[in-house]
Amino acid sequence: MNIFFLTAFPEMIRTYLAESMFKKAFENELVTYHVWDLRDFTKDKHRQIDDTPFGGSAGMVLKPEPFFRAHDKLKELINSETFRVICPTPQGKVLNHRLALDLVKDENLIFFCGHYKGIDERVMENLVTDEISIGDYVLTGGELPALVIADAVIRHIPGVLHSYESAESDSFADNLLEGPIYTKPREYRKLKVPDVLLSGNHAKIEEWRYEQRLIRTKERRKELLKSKPEKNDFGGKNG
Numbered sequence: 170m171n172i173f174f175l176t177a178f179p180e181m182i183r184t185y186l187a188e189s190m191f192k193k194a195f196e197n198e199l200v201t202y203h204v205w206d207l208r209d210f211t212k213d214k215h216r217q218i219d220d221t222p223f224g225g226s227a228g229m230v231l232k233p234e235p236f237f238r239a240h241d242k243l244k245e246l247i248n249s250e251t252f253r254v255i256c257p258t259p260q261g262k263v264l265n266h267r268l269a270l271d272l273v274k275d276e277n278l279i280f281f282c283g284h285y286k287g288i289d290e291r292v293m294e295n296l297v298t299d300e301i302s303i304g305d306y307v308l309t310g311g312e313l314p315a316l317v318i319a320d321a322v323i324r325h326i327p328g329v330l331h332s333y334e335s336a337e338s339d340s341f342a343d344n345l346l347e348g349p350i351y352t353k354p355r356e357y358r359k360l361k362v363p364d365v366l367l368s369g370n371h372a373k374i375e376e377w378r379y380e381q382r383l384i385r386t387k388e389r390r391k392e393l394l395k396s397k398p399e400k401n402d403f404g405g406k407n408g
């Protein structure tokens with residue numbers, strides 16, 4: 170998968186890509202990253218990327234030209250007229266597990282990161298194919314949401330995580346939240362690990378884990394139990 174970020178703040182993106190899962194996915198040649206500075210697609214001396222909104226109102230709007238020029242370059246690079254362009258925005262459809270699984274099917278993932286008041290609507294109407302929100306709150310720019318979306322997608326590329334199982338058994342893969350997990354020591358400050366986990370009885374442990382996931386989901390996100398599971402039925406392989 171090739172991931173492109175078009176942004177006015179490239180260092181915000183680069184910093185994050187240089188660590189952890191993003192870094193490993195690149196080193197293992199499962200993804201390539203292309204962080205493009207919006208200012209490199211300007212033509213004026215001041216490399217101006219924003220301007221005041223027509224009709225008046227507070228704040229600055231990102232100009233259309235740099236986005237259109239970057240899109241032209243993408244067309245050449247990808248060698249196609251049609252590809253998905255994601256713009257993170259609170260006005261978009263809300264990211265969830267299902268959408269992440271849909272996006273991982275694409276060979277190219279392109280993010281147009283907004284900032285300030287937003288991006289000129291001509292970009293949104295003519296170039297952007299997917300407006301995606303990461304939740305009902307407003308952030309200062311699209312860089313963090315783009316990274317959030319990319320993270321949620323990349324971890325589903327086979328080979329990115331230690332075993333693909335670990336993404337499959339994530340919360341939401343089967344509409345259940347994750348249950349509690351423990352590590353050594355068995356007892357710390359009189360706080361004990363549940364006996365069942367030390368029992369060595371794997372069938373019993375699996376049953377307990379599934380129960381815990383159900384309890385937690387009922388307590389914290391009851392509505393998930395009513396919606397259709399993405400993949401496995403409850404109690405399936407990862408239940």
Ligand code: ADE
Nearest residue numbers: 257258302303307308314
């Ligand atoms: N940009 C600003 N806020 C956002 C949000 N909640 N989701 C996606 N992009 C955003």
